[in-house]
Amino acid sequence: xxxxxxxxxxxxxxxxxxxxxxxxxxxxxxxxxxxxxxxxxxxxxxxxxxxxxxxxxxxxxxxxxxxxxxxxxxxxxxxxxxxxxxxxxxxxxxxxxxxxxxxxxxxxxxxxxxxxxxxxxxxxxxxxxxxxxxxxxxxxxxxxxxxxxxxxxxxxxxxxxxxxxxxxxxxxxxxxxxxxxxxxxxxxxxxxxxxxxxxxxxxxxxxxxxxxxxxxxxxxxxxxxxxxxxxxxxxxxxxxxxxxxxxxxxxxxxxxxxxxxxxxxxxxxxxxxxxxxxxxxxxxxxxxxxxxxxxxxxxxxxxxxxxxxxxxxxxxxxxxxxxxxxxxxxxxxxxxxxxxxxxxxxxxxxxxxxxxxxxxxxxxxxxxxxxxxxxxxxxxxxxxxxxxxxxxxxxxxxxxxxxxxxxxxxxxxxxxxxxxxxxxxxxxxxxxxxxxxxxxxxxxxxxxxxxxxxx
Amino acid sequence: xxxxxxxxxxxxxxxxxxxxxxxxxxxxxxxxxxxxxxxxxxxxxxxxxxxxxxxxxxxxxxxxxxxxxxxxxxxxxxxxxxxxxxxxxxxxxxxxxxxxxxxxxxxxxxxxxxxxxxxxxxxxxxxxxxxxxxxxxxxxxxxxxxxxxxxxxxxxxxxxxxxxxxxxxxxxxxxxxxxxxxxxxxxxxxxxxxxxxxxxxxxxxxxxxxxxxxxxxxxxxxxxxxxxxxxxxxxxxxxxxxxxxxxxxxxxxxxxxxxxxxxxxxxxxxxxxxxxxxxxxxxxxxxxxxxxxxxxxxxxxxxxxxxxxxxxxxxxxxxxxxxxxxxxxxxxxxxxxxxxxxxxxxxxxxxxxxxxxxxxxxxxxxxxxxxxxxxxxxxxxxxxxxxxxxxxxxxxxxxxxxxxxxxxxxxxxxxxxxxxxxxxxxxxxxxxxxxxxxxxxxxxxxxxxxxxxxx
Numbered sequence: 084x085x086x087x088x089x090x091x092x093x094x095x096x097x098x099x100x101x102x103x104x105x106x107x108x109x110x111x112x113x114x115x116x117x118x119x120x121x122x123x124x125x126x127x128x129x130x131x132x133x134x135x136x137x138x139x140x141x142x143x144x145x146x147x148x149x150x151x152x153x154x155x156x157x158x159x160x161x162x163x164x165x166x167x168x169x170x171x172x173x174x175x176x177x178x179x180x181x182x183x184x185x186x187x188x189x190x191x192x193x194x195x196x197x198x199x200x201x202x203x204x205x206x207x208x209x210x211x212x213x214x215x216x217x218x219x220x221x222x223x224x225x226x227x228x229x230x231x232x233x234x235x236x237x238x239x240x241x242x243x244x245x246x247x248x249x250x251x252x253x254x255x256x257x258x259x260x261x262x263x264x265x266x267x268x269x270x271x272x273x274x275x276x277x278x279x280x281x282x283x284x285x286x287x288x289x290x291x292x293x294x295x296x297x298x299x300x301x302x303x304x305x306x307x308x309x310x311x312x313x314x315x316x317x318x319x320x321x322x323x324x325x326x327x328x329x330x331x332x333x334x335x336x337x338x339x340x341x342x343x344x345x346x347x348x349x350x351x352x353x354x355x356x357x358x359x360x361x362x363x364x365x366x367x368x369x370x371x372x373x374x375x376x377x378x379x380x381x382x383x384x385x386x387x388x389x390x391x392x393x394x395x396x397x398x399x400x401x402x403x404x405x406x407x408x409x410x411x412x413x414x415x416x417x418x419x420x421x422x423x424x425x426x427x428x429x430x431x432x433x434x435x436x437x438x439x440x441x442x443x444x445x446x447x448x449x450x451x452x453x454x455x456x457x458x459x460x461x462x463x464x465x466x467x468x469x470x471x472x473x474x475x476x477x478x479x480x481x482x483x484x485x486x487x488x489x490x491x492x493x494x495x496x497x498x499x500x501x502x503x504x505x506x507x508x509x510x511x512x513x514x515x516x517x518x519x520x521x522x523x524x525x526x527x528x529x530x531x532x533x534x535x536x537x538x
Numbered sequence: 539x540x541x542x543x544x545x546x547x548x549x550x551x552x553x554x555x556x557x558x559x560x561x562x563x564x565x566x567x568x569x570x571x572x573x574x575x576x577x578x579x580x581x582x583x584x585x586x587x588x589x590x591x592x593x594x595x596x597x598x599x600x601x602x603x604x605x606x607x608x609x610x611x612x613x614x615x616x617x618x619x620x621x622x623x624x625x626x627x628x629x630x631x632x633x634x635x636x637x638x639x640x641x642x643x644x645x646x647x648x649x650x651x652x653x654x655x656x657x658x659x660x661x662x663x664x665x666x667x668x669x670x671x672x673x674x675x676x677x678x679x680x681x682x683x684x685x686x687x688x689x690x691x692x693x694x695x696x697x698x699x700x701x702x703x704x705x706x707x708x709x710x711x712x713x714x715x716x717x718x719x720x721x722x723x724x725x726x727x728x729x730x731x732x733x734x735x736x737x738x739x740x741x742x743x744x745x746x747x748x749x750x751x752x753x754x755x756x757x758x759x760x761x762x763x764x765x766x767x768x769x770x771x772x773x774x775x776x777x778x779x780x781x782x783x784x785x786x787x788x789x790x791x792x793x794x795x796x797x798x799x800x801x802x803x804x805x806x807x808x809x810x811x812x813x814x815x816x817x818x819x820x821x822x823x824x825x826x827x828x829x830x831x832x833x834x835x836x837x838x839x840x841x842x843x844x845x846x847x848x849x850x851x852x853x854x855x856x857x858x859x860x861x862x863x864x865x866x867x868x869x870x871x872x873x874x875x876x877x878x879x880x881x882x883x884x885x886x887x888x889x890x891x892x893x894x895x896x897x898x899x900x901x902x903x904x905x906x907x908x909x910x911x912x913x914x915x916x917x918x919x920x921x922x923x924x925x926x927x928x929x930x931x932x933x934x935x936x937x938x939x940x941x942x943x944x945x946x947x948x949x950x951x952x953x954x955x956x957x958x959x960x961x962x963x964x965x966x967x968x969x970x971x972x973x974x975x976x977x978x979x980x981x982x983x984x985x986x987x988x989x990x991x992x993x
């Protein structure tokens with residue numbers, strides 16, 4: 084029989100990987116909760132009518148569709164079949180699909196439960212999503228998203244708190260980051276300013292690449308997409324804006340002073356940055372006028388987080404949107420949200436070796452098994468340790484010492500307890516520190532102290 | 539536009555439901571970890587070749603199958619189509635399916651990763667599973683399983699520790715339970731004893747119903763399934779065995795003394811019960827000779843947990859099996875496991891109203907928003923509270939007091955903080971206890987003490 088395998092683009096998570104992932108999710112969860120966000124979960128399967136048409140034509144193709152149960156061929160005609168593997172045939176064979184992100188299910192949730200919800204609604208959601216993308220390094224067909232959103236409130240205080248959340252999460256991780264902020268209205272203002280309001284998509288798409296491809300290529304791309312030379316020249320001062328946030332704000336305010344939308348965007352960013360000043364975040368918040376992000380969706384402030392000590396793309400992002408639920412017939416609901424990129428954060432923590440030892444450890448002490456009588460004695464001591472909150476294992480079989488010690492090494496347990504006849508007589512336990520190799524006889528209470536102190 | 543909905547048999551979990559579910563999962567997780575179990579996760583999607591044929595013909599029909607991406611009609615002939623919605627056609631359209639339980643993916647995981655795994659392998663897994671069952675009260679198409687297993691060890695110490703885990707979990711929940719234990723070998727021994735070893739399935743199936751249908755109906759069912767009268771009469775003493783575990787063990791040992799398998803089963807149960815005696819569990823462990831459970835799978839001790847104060851089926855179960863991975867070509871791997879029924883535990887905790895207040899609470903204090911200057915002042919205080927670990931919210935908009943208080947009630951926050959001009963001058967904060975209605979002025983440190991004391 085062939086060794087079994089899993090579908091391409093999916094992953095098993097081993098105990099050590101899970102411990103690391105749990106450390107990430109728990110940290111994010113705790114910080115979200117500190118700010119009063121409340122968790123929800125939605126089903127893995129949504130009706131395809133909920134999912135289709137929300138992610139563009141390309142997205143529709145990337146949805147995993149679930150074959151109808153029972154007589155899935157009912158109602159399907161020869162004509163349908165002759166079309167081949169069309170979207171229409173797929174829609175007849177399948178009425179459900181796996182969620183593609185957490186945003187559309189959240190929008191569906193808000194509309195479906197609107198009568199029960201008290202606005203503002205601050206929710207977070209940490210669940211896997213599925214995309215039939217071509218798998219490649221760092222891109223998976225199943226991956227977790229960690230989203231927090233506030234809907235039903237226009238207040239910029241929400242933006243301020245989301246910045247604090249980002250700062251707190253990365254401070255807890257020990258990852259130094261730069262938190263970039265911009266505003267979609269500033270980008271609109273710029274398009275207006277250079278006299279090409281209709282080219283806003285092309286302009287922001289090009290500007291977004293400034294970091295990667297450089298100013299000359301951005302200009303070439305702009306020209307290519309039909310922005311005229313004069314307009315491109317008018318953009319030049321934008322690329323030259325520099326200095327701290329206040330100087331950049333002053334410069335862009337001046338540039339956009341005659342554009343209402345642009346000025347509003349400047350005002351919004353200013354309000355957020357001013358409110359953050361006295362809060363003394365640990366990480367830098369930098370105005371980045373070239374930051375664009377998913378333009379069609381966001382309408383106000385936008386954010387993106389870059390790790391400072393590792394070369395990797397954005398590890399967190401978000402922004403304000405004006406119309407989350409319009410697609411489901413409930414217009415005018417504004418909100419703002421962020422999403423932590425758990426897989427990338429995992430890579431950064433790995434590269435910088437930042438996992439706290441305690442978070443990724445399983446048992447804290449392992450009792451070697453010397454036989455039936457000894458194991459029975461150890462069971463009682465293990466109970467005492469567990470009651471004190473110490474994660475305790477007894478090796479279940481009284482096999483060779485070498486095998487038991489090799490298990491101890493495999494699970495990276497910091498202490499091994501040895502209880503033989505002499506220990507049963509004295510009531511003391513021989514405890515070996517696996518790091519130093521040191522071994523001494525200890526009472527149960529002293530073991531508890533020792534392990535707690537290691538925390 | 540119609541109000542959007544979710545597929546039948548699936549559920550959204552609101553913040554309060556999620557908080558309750560997290561309390562359940564976290565409690566189980568913590569106890570598993572206390573005993574050195576380590577978490578793994580496997581993908582939602584498995585290859586259908588992994589899933590098919592593992593759950594019987596009925597189970598295969600209940601698998602959710604995922605339509606192949608891209609040209610799903612490739613290679614499908616008219617002949618295939620003429621068959622209609624057959625299993626064969628489904629297998630051509632779909633190569634992946636959603637997992638149906640956690641056991642088969644775990645077996646697949648063990649075989650796939652056998653070179654990396656150190657035995658014994660103690661894993662737990664808490665993930666949703668999907669079944670295309672007809673939805674009905676208490677039965678869902680998506681639900682969580684919470685499994686722990688030790689594989690690669692024959693030691694009965696594992697059974698002992700699993701009993702301790704069950705006892706600890708339900709003690710933490712405050713649910714009084716009876717933990718029933720039996721052994722598959724005892725059931726085999728009985729079938730041998732009455733001279734009908736070939737009728738073991740029918741006998742255990744009938745005996746398993748004793749509680750529900752009574753002794754006369756059990757006998758009728760046995761007769762119906764071809765067990766002869768003499769054999770049924772020989773079973774009679776079994777139904778009359780009573781008393782405490784020791785007396786029952788003595789009686790069944792006597793009855794099965796000439797049957798090797800049966801005697802081994804008695805010995806195994808005895809060993810487990812003896813080892814548990816000095817550990818003084820909080821809940822009763824009761825030998826139940828009529829307990830049968832999924833006969834074809836289990837081969838040694840079997841367990842089942844009943845809540846004492848609520849009428850509900852089994853809320854936890856498990857047992858030992860001899861051949862987890864044989865289906866994937868790796869024979870002879872023995873293991874023992876348990877599975878907590880999260881949905882039923884949820885119902886029990888709800889009925890008995892046993893959720894600790896702190897576990898289901900979101901924010902611990904909410905700051906009322908009186909305007910821009912006040913909110914800015916509150917942001918700093920909120921930061922201090924959060925640094926002290928207090929879950930703190932500021933109402934984002936400075937709307938009418940009534941609306942803000944209605945929000946406070948909706949999220950069940952125990953304290954509301956009011957900071958107006960006079961508070962900003964005095965540096966003290968007006969804190970209202972939402973339960974008593976009492977309001978007093980307090981310093982930040984005193985608020986921290988107050989809320990911590992409420993824990």
